[in-house]
Amino acid sequence: MRVLKSGTVDVVMSETSLVYLEGLRYRPRPVIQSYAAYDAYLDGVNANEVQASGAPDFILFHVHPGGDRYWFSEETRTRLAMLQWYDDIGRFESFLVLKRRAHRRTLLQSEGASEQGRLGRPMRMSSAPGGLTVGSFAIHYSLLGQLARLLLQPPQLYVTLRLRGGASPRYRAIVPIFRNGVVIDRFVAEDLVPARAFLDGEWDTLPPIQDITFETGQAWGFQDRFDYVLRHVRLTSEEGGQVLRAPADDWAAVEGDTRLLRLAGALPEGSREIEWAFGACRGGVVERITPAIGTKTDVSGWAFVESARKPPDAIFATTGEGLRPGILATAVVGSSRPDVAQVHGQSARTTGWHLMVSARGVDPRKLRFWAFDMDARRAYPLCSAVP
DSSP, X not given: OTTGGGSEEEEESSOOHHHHHTTOEXXXXXXXXXXXXXSHHHHHHXXXXXXXXXXXXEEXXXXXXXXXXXXXXXXXXXXXXXXXXXXXXXXXXXXXEEEEOSSOEXXXXXXXXXXXXXXXXXXXXXXXXXXXXXXXXXXXXXXXXXXXXXXXXXXXXXXXXXXXXXXXXXXXXXXXXXXXXEEOSXXXXXXXXXXXXXXXXXXXXXXXXXXXXXXXXOGGGBOSEEEEEEEEEEEEEETTSOOSOOOSSTTTTOEESHHHHHHTXXXXXXXXXXXXXXXXXOSEEEEEEEEOSTTEEEEEEEEOBTTTXXXXXXXXXXXXXXXXXXXXXXXXXXXXXXXXXXXXXGGGSSOEXXXXXXXXXXXXXXXXXXXXXXXTTEEEEOEEOOO
């Protein structure tokens, strides 16, 4: 949190209470709540703000339940601008922390050709490796539908996204949002893991959408045929040279929250400065290890440095081999754990952590997890409650 207090902050999606609780310097977009930027004009206003010279130094990206709406259909133009101007540097509680770049990446977008669709008929989507597809669907109300929208309530429209794996989630479709444009070839579930994959450009790890269908039980409210355009989007190297790389040291290839921890001064210059306290596990518990998207493994638990009476500065995931383990990923510690505080006292109130690690070529069961105390430069092995 010390890092966030060094600059201005915006919160994307809808949860802004953290800004006030932590006393952060809030610089919101003109349309504060994502669900309120429901058309091309309002989304464009927010996207322009993200790209402006006075844009916030940090963005806290929060995933919120969409209810009967597809949550990732909101603020498409703003999300694409974030891909150009911000780097994912870590996770804090239920937020992804994005830091503004000195130079933007270039976003290439094809013109796309206009095609015609019909209500109730599937439209096939295509995914290009390393790219995204943004679909704009010009669905219009009929005359009766416009009258109902003005005098009563708009007729209901639904969209079904059929994934290549067979699942077919169905949502209420907000007409202006789908007219504005929606990332339509990859499915982003309501979770920080797929959201992070999107923001990190790991689009090929997200479930492909095979086709989509717009449906309604109130056919009188809509024109049956509509035009739609599919535009292919790709990010290229940034303008003005490459910036905000991981430092050219042994932290460069370490995943997770490493950049955020480096900025906060919670990691030494090099991992060779770390003393590994081999022996009996102590300092916390690994409570959950589950497969995530692709080769990634999702891990969470709690940690507390008893000797210092404080939460650790970081969590490490390592291969567990040799006297100097190879660090694969890091995590920030700070989620609320009142259950741990009941046992260890109030100084252990914010001891929860969550870590994502790529276990490519490594048996997840052989990973080891450590609580790191920056003051002592010591890493303590965590116990495991996972069979």
